[in-house]
Amino acid sequence: MNRRAHRSVNHRVNRRTKIAALAVALLVTAGAAGSAVASGDGKGGSREAAALTGTAKLYRPAGDDITFSFDAHLAAKDNKDPQAATGTLRFSHYKGGKGGYAVAKVDCLVTGGKVAVVTGIVTETDVPAFEDKRVGISVHDNGKHDRLGYNWMTREEYEELPPCMSTAPFERTKAGTGDFTVLPWQLDYPTE
Structure with missing residues (x-):
């Protein structure tokens, strides 16, 4: 594999890794925000007991x-x-x-x-x-x-x-x- 082909493969792998990492980060953030709203009062505070x-x-x-x-x-x-x-x-x-x-x-x-x-x-x-x-x-x-x-x-x-x-x-x-x-x-x- 020549150098140019190797860089192209690495670029695609790195890009896929970055996209996957970003997707995971977004899912984790959305899940945490959903949990906070579910246990909160809908205004950023916690709901009464x-x-x-x-x-x-x-x-x-x-x-x-x-x-x-x-x-x-x-x-x-x-x-x-x-x-x-x-x-x-x-x-x-x-x-x-x-x-x-x-x-x-x-x-x-x-x-x-x-x-x-x-x-x-x-x-x-x-x-x-x-x-x-x-x-x-x-x-x-x-x-x-x-x-x-x-x-x-x-x-x-x-x-x-x-x-x-x-x-x-x-x-x-x-x-x-x-x-x-x-x-x-x-x-x-x-x-x-």
């Missing part, structure tokens, strides 16, 4: 007006501490001009898939039985058919409720009102 937001009315054929609203969040930095959750939860129940409401400061939030359990200490209410009590509510974010449960079904549960405890989401939301959104908790498991 968990959240429960939205408002809905409960289904009641007798005409009761029962509303639950959530704005509960667990920051990314608190991923391993659900009791560091912040926000508020509100609920009210009225019928025939009678009823009451409560607002609670969130003190725990755990989510898994489309289900959330949130607790909070009541800070504002016109129902004396709720004053300064911890309440627990569960939500199933099921599209247009959201469900909800709450701990005050029995007196024993209402008296002394631990953080992040409630009942199964046994109530149905009123058609057209279920807009709960659950951001699933992504717990980091040890690898060893």
Whole structure:
């Protein structure tokens, strides 16, 4: 092989090597960027660890007006501490001009898939039985058919409720009102 032919072969090999190396570098960079966006908030930061937001009315054929609203969040930095959750939860129940409401400061939030359990200490209410009590509510974010449960079904549960405890989401939301959104908790498991 003469010198000119040898240089031509080397040039093609070097060019192919450079192209392959560039392609690999682009794939690695794209993969890393995709992972960052998938685990982030879409704005270059990391997404919060968990959240429960939205408002809905409960289904009641007798005409009761029962509303639950959530704005509960667990920051990314608190991923391993659900009791560091912040926000508020509100609920009210009225019928025939009678009823009451409560607002609670969130003190725990755990989510898994489309289900959330949130607790909070009541800070504002016109129902004396709720004053300064911890309440627990569960939500199933099921599209247009959201469900909800709450701990005050029995007196024993209402008296002394631990953080992040409630009942199964046994109530149905009123058609057209279920807009709960659950951001699933992504717990980091040890690898060893």
